[in-house]
Amino acid sequence: MPPPAAKSWNFAPAPDPALVLAITEALPVGPEVGALLVQRGLDTPEAAAAFIYSDLRQLPDPFLLRDMDLAVDRLVRALETGEKVLVLGDYDVDGITSVALVISYLTPLFGAERLRDYIPDRYTEGYGISHTAVDVAAAEGFGLIVALDCGIKALEPVAYAAAKGVDFIICDHHLPGDELPAAVAVLDPKRKDCCYPYKDLSGCGVGFKLMQGLGQRLGRDTAFLYDLLDLVTVSIAADVVPVTGENRVLAAHGLRCFNEDAHLLRPGLAALRELATLREGPLTLSSLVFGFAPRINAAGRMGDARRAVAMLLAADQQEARHTTEVVDRMNQERRGSDQATTQEALALIAASPTLQTSHATVLYQAHWHQGVLGIVASRCLDQYYRPTVILTQRDGKATGSARSVAGFDIHAALEACAPLLEQYGGHRAAAGLTLKVENVPAFQAQFEEVVARTQATAHLVRPVEIDALLPVARITEGFLQDLRPLEPFGPGNPNPVFATARVLAVPGSAREVGNGHLKIRLVAADAPGPAVEVIGFGLAGYLPQINEGHPFDVCYTLEMNEYRGSRHVQLRLLDLRWA
Numbered sequence: 001m002p003p004p005a006a007k008s009w010n011f012a013p014a015p016d017p018a019l020v021l022a023i024t025e026a027l028p029v030g031p032e033v034g035a036l037l038v039q040r041g042l043d044t045p046e047a048a049a050a051f052i053y054s055d056l057r058q059l060p061d062p063f064l065l066r067d068m069d070l071a072v073d074r075l076v077r078a079l080e081t082g083e084k085v086l087v088l089g090d091y092d093v094d095g096i097t098s099v100a101l102v103i104s105y106l107t108p109l110f111g112a113e114r115l116r117d118y119i120p121d122r123y124t125e126g127y128g129i130s131h132t133a134v135d136v137a138a139a140e141g142f143g144l145i146v147a148l149d150c151g152i153k154a155l156e157p158v159a160y161a162a163a164k165g166v167d168f169i170i171c172d173h174h175l176p177g178d179e180l181p182a183a184v185a186v187l188d189p190k191r192k193d194c195c196y197p198y199k200d201l202s203g204c205g206v207g208f209k210l211m212q213g214l215g216q217r218l219g220r221d222t223a224f225l226y227d228l229l230d231l232v233t234v235s236i237a238a239d240v241v242p243v244t245g246e247n248r249v250l251a252a253h254g255l256r257c258f259n260e261d262a263h264l265l266r267p268g269l270a271a272l273r274e275l276a277t278l279r280e281g282p283l284t285l286s287s288l289v290f291g292f293a294p295r296i297n298a299a300g301r302m303g304d305a306r307r308a309v310a311m312l313l314a315a316d317q318q319e320a321r322h323t324t325e326v327v328d329r330m331n332q333e334r335r336g337s338d339q340a341t342t343q344e345a346l347a348l349i350a351a352s353p354t355l356q357t358s359h360a361t362v363l364y365q366a367h368w369h370q371g372v373l374g375i376v377a378s379r380c381l382d383q384y385y386r387p388t389v390i391l392t393q394r395d396g397k398a399t400g401s402a403r404s405v406a407g408f409d410i411h412a413a414l415e416a417c418a419p420l421l422e423q424y425g426g427h428r429a430a431a432g433l434t435l436k437v438e439n440v441p442a443f444q445a446q447f448e449e450v451v452a453r454t455q456a457t458a459h460l461v462r463p464v465e466i467d468a469l470l471p472v473a474r475i476t477e478g479f480l481q482d483l484r485p486l487e488p489f490g491p492g493n494p495n496p497v498f499a500t501a502r503v504l505a506v507p508g509s510a511r512e513v514g515n516g517h518l519k520i521r522l523v524a525a526d527a528p529g530p531a532v533e534v535i536g537f538g539l540a541g542y543l544p545q546i547n548e549g550h551p552f553d554v555c556y557t558l559e560m561n562e563y564r565g566s567r568h569v570q571l572r573l574l575d576l577r578w579a
Contacts, residue, residue: 003541005385007575008461009499009555012039012468019043027052030482036467036496037486052485054249056226062213065206066194071169071185072213078144079109086142088118088133090149090203091300093238093293095119097231098148098171098204100312104228105211109218116142117313119305123370123394127425127432129157129168138164144184145169146210149203151183152176153425158183171206173241175427198246200492204235205250229254230269231312237285238293242492251285251488258283267320268311272296275324281562285490295324298331301371338372342379349384359460360386360451362444364400366393366437374401374430381405382538385462387413387451389433391440397422398440402431406463408455416450417443464574466555470498472524475532477569480558499555500524502579505546506531512540518573525551525579533561536573551579 015038024034026045029052042048050058062068078085087102089095099117106115118133125132128150134157137145144167151158152172158181161168168183173190180186187206189196201209208228215225233254236247243251257265258273259282265273269292273283276291283291299308311327314320345363349355361380368376370392377390381403387410391400404410409428414421420443424433435443489495502525509521509531518536523529534556536542546552554576561570 003545004539004575006461008463009466009575009577010463011466011499015039016043023048029485032468032470032479033482033485036483039467040493051248054252056249056253058249059212059246060197062209062216065187065189065196065209065213066191067185067187068210068213071171071187071210072217074144074167074169074184075146075210075214076217082114083144084114084116084140084142085110086116086118086133086137086140086145088120088129088145088147088150090127091119091122091305092149093296094203094235095149096296096300096305096308097235097238097312098207099309101204101228101231102146102148102207102211103309103313104231105214105225108224116140117306117309118145119300119309122300122305129154131157131160133157134161134164134166137161137166143167146207147171148207149173151181152186152188153181155179155181157181169210171203171210173201173203173206200242200244200247202232202235202239202241202247204232204239205241205247208232208250226253227257227264230257230265233257233285234269234288234292234296237288237490238296240491243285243488243490244492248488248493251490255283255285255488258288266312266314267317268314268324271314271317271320271324272311272327275328281560285488294334295327295331298334299327301369302330302334302337334372337369338375338379341368341372341376344368345376345380345390346383349380356384358386358448359455360448361388362391362447363389364391364393364398364440364444368392370394370399374403377401377403385460387447387455389447391433393437396437397434398437399434400432402426402433404429405460408451413447413450413454416454417446420446464555465494465497466499467496468498470500472500472503472522472532473527473529475500475558475569475571477560477567480560480569483558495557497555497557497574499553501553502526502551503554504549504551507549510543510546512543516540518542518546520546520573522554522571532571533568534571534573536576539573539576542576545578546576552576553579 015035019038020034023037023045024031037048042051087099089099103115103117120130129147146169148171151170152174158168170183170186172188175190189199189201233251236251241247272292296308299305308327311323314323348363373390377388381388385405387404389402391398402410411426411431414424414431420439421433421435503522504525506521511519513519516538518539520534521531522534523531556571556573559570559572561568
């Protein structure tokens, strides 16, 4: 296995010592944590305290969201008149958890017989609100649709629904277009005319705010509302929204449902946790991303996403285990498909001198499964660090997913190719697109030209952002505990990355484990002491050089490795370079 591609090590500027001192004197944190807080912009004791002591009472008033009063009025009218409500969401984790949350909260109010969940079919209806969904609502007597994690650009479907006498409440978190749908209410913190103080809620988070607003209007006890934070937390983890502000508060309390109050966890998530066989110790947002999200997503990728909704709404352990096993089988099918497709995609690149030296990757194979294209694009990007588009054929059209590298706006690149596309949407890091099959070669050429022209050379090297230097002697369980106030980690609040200079491998300890992973024990080269355990995923290519016995530098995050009652601090290696 060859060594991994070189990475760029970027060290954060040293924080102002006076600001660090002010925080460490006011709060029970050490100088390293104080420095990390200042580096993250929390440079006053008040800001740092609000960050560390996340309090549900900090949540903004839901009625600060534009149209919240209209949305709550419409739900109250539906409740009082005996109207039926269809709850519609996108087919990914965010949409599925949104639907489960709203159904869970409304069922004691409306009764199960007046509610219906609806997730569009990924392949026959596509993303968002379809005419099919509206037709189902009208035919079955639903006068109101609550759309979650989608709908902000659904001008025509909402107008079509109005003509059939069906009202809409839109709960979305994506960027609006120039015109909003003519719904009864459009809740989206990213609306230009919305003064809500936190703009980065997940779709499920917006649904949570709607239920919070409804509960306030009805004078309901908030305890049941906060029982829904497990779903909000899964959505925050899976949808890769910033773990800052309100999201951080929601996620911090939601994780307690999984850890401190696991016996109260809803049956579907408890069964999913058991089936995922996650490593020992407290669950983190990363645990939810890798253990929960793929299984929930698999239902929409490989079949009917409503099965995942049924899993999350299961009333007891027996029902939960049954639905979870169904979803897990779909995930196993998804894993087989994405692994085979990834191998085929990487083989296509390896066999083409042009693709190996291009600025972008655009691959098309008509037989690839549409449900795994985003995963495959991410896998190719991991191997060849450049903007990537993976396409297949569906209903006579080429359709696919795009993923980008840090600092490059892939949505803008697709916009530059818009004349060749029939549809596209997304954001800077990820997008989806559809085009005519005959336009694929022209799109490959134009996308390559756009990326080559606009992408800075620095974007071709994967960056590692390093917070601080750390000596080997400081890598202890006590120091790891000192970092706990910074959790939960995620986008916007990443797990601190440390670097340690001049280390050596304990002789005989470096070996390959699993499929290309590096396992090693390290000691300081200049002041030998206790060794620390290290795992480096995908880094086994460094083995020959490590075994030559020369000192090297490492950058990493810290974690607690718990296995069969044993606990020890472990470095999760991100990169190494020769001292």
